Amino acid sequence: MTDRPTLALEHFLPYRLTRLTDAISRDFSQAYRARLGLTRPEWRTLATIGQFGMMTATEIGAHSSMHKTKVSRAVAALETRRWLVRTPDPQDRRVERLTLSKTGQKAYEDMVPVAHGFETKLLARMKPKERAALLEGLAALERAVLTD
Amino acid sequence: MTDRPTLALEHFLPYRLTRLTDAISRDFSQAYRARLGLTRPEWRTLATIGQFGMMTATEIGAHSSMHKTKVSRAVAALETRRWLVRTPDPQDRRVERLTLSKTGQKAYEDMVPVAHGFETKLLARMKPKERAALLEGLAALERAVLTD
DNA sequence: TCGCCATGGTTACGATTGCAACCAATTCCT
DNA sequence: AGGAATTGGTTGCAATCGTAACCATGGCGA
Numbered sequence: 383m384t385d386r387p388t389l390a391l392e393h394f395l396p397y398r399l400t401r402l403t404d405a406i407s408r409d410f411s412q413a414y415r416a417r418l419g420l421t422r423p424e425w426r427t428l429a430t431i432g433q434f435g436m437m438t439a440t441e442i443g444a445h446s447s448m449h450k451t452k453v454s455r456a457v458a459a460l461e462t463r464r465w466l467v468r469t470p471d472p473q474d475r476r477v478e479r480l481t482l483s484k485t486g487q488k489a490y491e492d493m494v495p496v497a498h499g500f501e502t503k504l505l506a507r508m509k510p511k512e513r514a515a516l517l518e519g520l521a522a523l524e525r526a527v528l529t530d
Numbered sequence: 531m532t533d534r535p536t537l538a539l540e541h542f543l544p545y546r547l548t549r550l551t552d553a554i555s556r557d558f559s560q561a562y563r564a565r566l567g568l569t570r571p572e573w574r575t576l577a578t579i580g581q582f583g584m585m586t587a588t589e590i591g592a593h594s595s596m597h598k599t600k601v602s603r604a605v606a607a608l609e610t611r612r613w614l615v616r617t618p619d620p621q622d623r624r625v626e627r628l629t630l631s632k633t634g635q636k637a638y639e640d641m642v643p644v645a646h647g648f649e650t651k652l653l654a655r656m657k658p659k660e661r662a663a664l665l666e667g668l669a670a671l672e673r674a675v676l677t678d
Numbered sequence: 679t680c681g682c683c684a685t686g687g688t689t690a691c692g693a694t695t696g697c698a699a700c701c702a703a704t705t706c707c708t
Numbered sequence: 709a710g711g712a713a714t715t716g717g718t719t720g721c722a723a724t725c726g727t728a729a730c731c732a733t734g735g736c737g738a
């Protein structure tokens with residue numbers, strides 16, 4: 383009996399991940415898109431500068447896993463919105479030092495509890511043991527995928 | 531001491547998921563894109579029909595979590611490639627019954643071990659306990675997110 | 679110092695995407 | 709029976725995205 387080979391899509395790890403990720407980040411983006419009118423790259427840029435303070439565009443890309451064109455456009459959009467200020471680096475005139483404006487900082491501080499709330503509410507729907515398993519498994523997968 | 535609120539992006543679940551998913555499905559899509567010249571929606575469509583046999587476009591969308599326009603375009607592409615055949619449903623003339631052609635079936639059968647191999651190799655980089663944790667955690671997250 | 683490669687960042691372009699509008703066939707309601 | 713709402717599927721359009729090309733500046737070796 384040579385069965386035809388089959389693949390159960392619903393058990394296939396890459397598929398499961400994309401489906402989960404699509405659903406979750408769609409839900410989450412609604413939480414801030416409606417409230418702040420931000421696109422996802424803009425949100426990430428805001429989150430990264432908010433977390434680290436002054437940064438360059440390249441650093442933002444490295445830390446938020448975004449392509450540099452995405453960062454460039456997101457920075458431009460946030461600048462138009464006056465949430466972000468560029469100042470040229472006196473040491474190296476290729477570089478722009480990016481910081482949040484007062485308004486941008488305020489927006490960031492408003493956003494943080496929304497993000498935490500979203501995550502908490504999501505994890506609250508799982509049992510403590512499942513939650514622990516998820517976090518352990520994700521950390522291990524990150525080690526397996528994102529390194530070396 | 532009222533600290534400013536901060537969010538550590540690298541610990542934030544939606545971000546971790548998108549980063550992992552991006553990396554993994556980029557790697558995987560290279561495995562078949564190079565070999566078969568398929569886009570991701572086309573791959574999913576092939577995988578879904580291959581798994582279930584005859585299907586309608588709507589069913590493919592439901593089972594593979596794809597928007598109907600994506601399915602429609604993927605089906606058209608696979609049809610052009612002659613990997614897929616449409617036959618009108620005699621009961622309901624709105625519906626197209628979609629099946630793989632012999633060539634399409636062959637491509638599917640070639641693809642299945644590649645997919646399994648990819649997944650196995652990925653999971654092999656984790657310890658058995660981590661692997662178990664990941665699968666348990668993902669299942670729980672699916673329950674939490676994709677239902678009700 | 680001069681030429682060459684590397685780096686920071688932007689832009690042009692083609693491809694992909696989702697939304698909404700649409701067509702055709704069917705079902706529902708009265 | 710006959711119009712209204714639903715469903716299966718396709719297409720037009722605007723927005724988004726990644727690749728590659730590009731510009732400007734800086735670093736480095738001879």
